[in-house]
Amino acid sequence: MTLPPELKRQFREELEQYEAEVKMPLISSMEELAKEEGIQIGKQEGIQIGKQEGIQIGEERGIQIGKQEGIQRVALNMLRQGMSIDQIVSLTQLSTDQVEQLLTQIEAQ
Structure with a gap:
């Protein structure tokens, strides 16, 4: 038995x-x-990705801080050796204010 075409379509x-x-x-x-x-x-x-970027930023900041501290130590030694503020500014790229602050540290000791 087959369904009529309309019923067959409706069934499908x-x-x-x-x-x-x-x-x-x-x-x-x-x-x-x-x-x-x-x-x-x-x-x-x-x-x-966030952790990796954080580590990289931290390393870069650490390097920058380390460089800055090294330059300041050298400038302190230069001051102790009697070099002028202008000479130290010229050689270290520190500002005059920064070198004067270092000189204040030496005088406070």
Whole structure:
């Protein structure tokens, strides 16, 4: 027994709609899980990148601070050896105020 063409078409449409309704929750759940996993992976990658950038910035700041402290130690030694403020400014690239502050430290000792 075969169905008339109109009933056959209607049956197919209803069958397709039923299949879509049954499969949809499964697909939606899978999509939601994939989305959550993607977000989690993205967060982890972001944290890792942030840590690496933080380490790099910290290292760069440490190097700069170390250089500055070294220059100040040299300037202190120059002051102790009797060099003029102008000579020290010229040789170390420190400002006059910075060298004068170092001189104040020496005088306070």
